[in-house]
Amino acid sequence: MSKKLLIDARQADETRVVLLNANVIEDVDYEISHRKQLKGNIYLAKVTRVEPSLQAAFVEYGGNRQGFLAFSEIHPDYYRIPVEDREKILAEQSESSDGNGSVNGSGNGSDKDADKDAEADAGSDEDASNSADDNSDDNADDTESLNADN
Known part of the structure; x- marks a missing residue:
């Protein structure tokens, strides 16, 4: 050939x-020659919207130009946060939550206690709803017992 x-x-x-x-x-x-080539160039862009159903991101890359970027075209290393940066972000978040006072309303500003309480509440609600689903014959009785518990 x-x-x-x-x-x-x-x-x-x-x-x-x-x-x-x-x-x-x-x-x-x-x-x-008088038109600037766009295809094949590398640009720094800002993600304006992520559309999970299309598995793509819409980006704005300079001026008023917008583009479409499929997730499959993004190398996984680009959206993984390096360990050092992740630790800095977590430290900043914990400092900002400590500085803003109480998060859970108890006055001590402890986010961990609030998270544990929320998990316990969610777990008990989930257990109750699962038991109601398991006994579909007595749905009315289960609903009444759930309402009585709350």
């Missing part, structure tokens, strides 16, 4: 390139 690269530069402001493989066009590309 013979490959050929045809370049057309007859016009001063435009260059066209065609890649042929056995006289079949494989790729076509062109460049206009």
Whole structure:
């Protein structure tokens, strides 16, 4: 198979390139000198929205330009927070919660106690709802007992 690269530069402001493989066009590309090339460049962008159903992020990359970035095109190393940075973030969060006073309303500002209380409450509610689902024959009796507990 013979490959050929045809370049057309007859016009001063435009260059066209065609890649042929056995006289079949494989790729076509062109460049206009007064237009800035966007494809293939690397940009620093700000994520404006993440759409999980599309598994993609919408990004704004300079000026008023916006783009679409599929999760599959992002290398996992780019969205993993390094351990040092993660520790700094956690330290800043704990300092800011300590400085703002009480979080759980007890007056001591302990987030851990509030988290334990919330987990215990969630666990007891979950156990009650699971027992109601298991005994579908007496749903009315279970509902009454749940309401009586609360």
